[in-house]
Amino acid sequence: MYNLDMEKVRAIVSEIVGKRTVDTIAYVGCGASKADLYPAKYFLTNVAKKLRAAHYTANEFVNDTPDWLGEHSVIITASLGGTTPETVKANEIAKSAGAAVVSLTHTQDSPLDKSSDYTILHGFGESYATMQHKMGYALALAVEFLQQTEGYGKYDHMIDGLNRVFEASDRAAASCRGQAKLFAEKYKDAPVIYVMSSGASAEVAYSTSICLMMEMQWMNSGSFHTGEFFHGPFEIVDKDVPFILLMNDGKTRPVDARALTFLHRFDALTTVVDTKDYSLGSVVPADVITYFNPIFHSAVFRVFAEELAEARRHPLSLRRYMWKLDY
């Protein structure tokens, strides 16, 4: 119920690496689906000794298609509904160049499903855990491609983590409702709200800003890496400017902690979602914990977004433009 179909992931990767030498893995999507692919790209960029990893918003991949695209490439695309036109087009371009195409979607027989070589159908609204399955499958594919090409010393730890993180993320989400209500009450009328994080969670901050805040709440927002906070954004810190810090357990925690210390020093309006408070460390092995933060951050902050929507009487599904007109 909570876990990924790792047999399917393994089988897809085995079949692809059985047929070709893989030198590059590129993740391609749009908006939240692009952001959900980032932890996998972060993992590969950080640990692969030979494999190359890349990450594109789909329309850039379509219009400025990389020179290396070909039979040694694997393109992994994602779209919840499977209809995002530029991501479907990315599948077509990748296939016609001879690349292997793996797609992640919630929707069987969607254009994305039909235009891929392999499709993994993932859960979504069934639970806070299944909402993270798109992100999880992208990471599982990265781990498996790495293991089946050049090998990875911490492979077993990553698999342990993948087998335990989802149910735990559901528990984390269930436990934060009270804090989420306090957050929502406090910031429902905020004129702007900033979001920051680091490491594998950097694009959870990004999607929280562009999707949950701008798209779903029509609230002004910006996002940045906590490591960048001191190189520009921190000059905006003032008593009435709210910041959300998605704080990581693992390697980049000192980067986040430095930003938090500054925010506290100047009494900034600060909301911290710290995976340590949700005991991520008791669930996944310490030497790979960095890569599992985004699954917890994303599950927990979904509850914060729901409460914000409730407090503002602005449903998360309300749109001005999307679903209403062609563009």
Place this chain on the structure above:
Amino acid sequence: MYNLDMEKVRAIVSEIVGKRTVDTIAYVGCGASKADLYPAKYFLTNVAKKLRAAHYTANEFVNDTPDWLGEHSVIITASLGGTTPETVKANEIAKSAGAAVVSLTHTQDSPLDKSSDYTILHGFGESYATMQHKMGYALALAVEFLQQTEGYGKYDHMIDGLNRVFEASDRAAASCRGQAKLFAEKYKDAPVIYVMSSGASAEVAYSTSICLMMEMQWMNSGSFHTGEFFHGPFEIVDKDVPFILLMNDGKTRPVDARALTFLHRFDALTTVVDTKDYSLGSVVPADVITYFNPIFHSAVFRVFAEELAEARRHPLSLRRYMWKLDY
């Protein structure tokens, strides 16, 4: 006066590739210096068939140092004053791992200069062109590493472009003062301002937002890729929300054009800085024009920022925190 010292770039690259097989080039910096390294990273990620390219904010590289770092890596770092502690630390980590370290700085004998294997001292405030030299040297190093390792079919065109783009960027900057004044008058009291671009200029949008707006003007701001505009941010479009579009000539122009069409359709407050209006195409070869957009965008928008500072009576050098306290 306007041009880079390409002999120096060539000599550094020759010496490095003469001593080791290079498999990975990583660019490391903070804030505007990180953003200035992005065009080089974009170029390599797009065209290299074998070389791997990466891009880090320095404190992430320091705390979550990649597993592959070693004698086959080249780390290229940048810091204008050469004192950014996390970038200096990145140099030390890279050197002790056996990597070759090339640093870009304006300041001789700075900690960054002293901790590198090779330093390129670049110009800065002498002209709008020299302000782009940090970005230019990062790109020139990418081109030269690519040529001297795996070769690059459009090498001569890139060199042509590098030899012509800087003087032209100075002319572009000189020609936009009138438009910049209109922009400044119109938006000096804006409560928030968004910036977007694509391709090699994606992080010019980012640094315009976090440095010129947030850091130097204490204005609320966010930035995103024009390809992502339709997957979240566009729901914030309303008659009173201003957008700056740094429009590219080259491969990603259709991505930018789609966003512009939408902004016009809904009468959004839109400022366009289009490199086509500044005749970038008459200066650099068409088949590599994509990579030269950020040099024009950055030179021209600097003038816009100066006029904004003037209209708001808020000098670009004013800070609340930077230079005033330790953090």
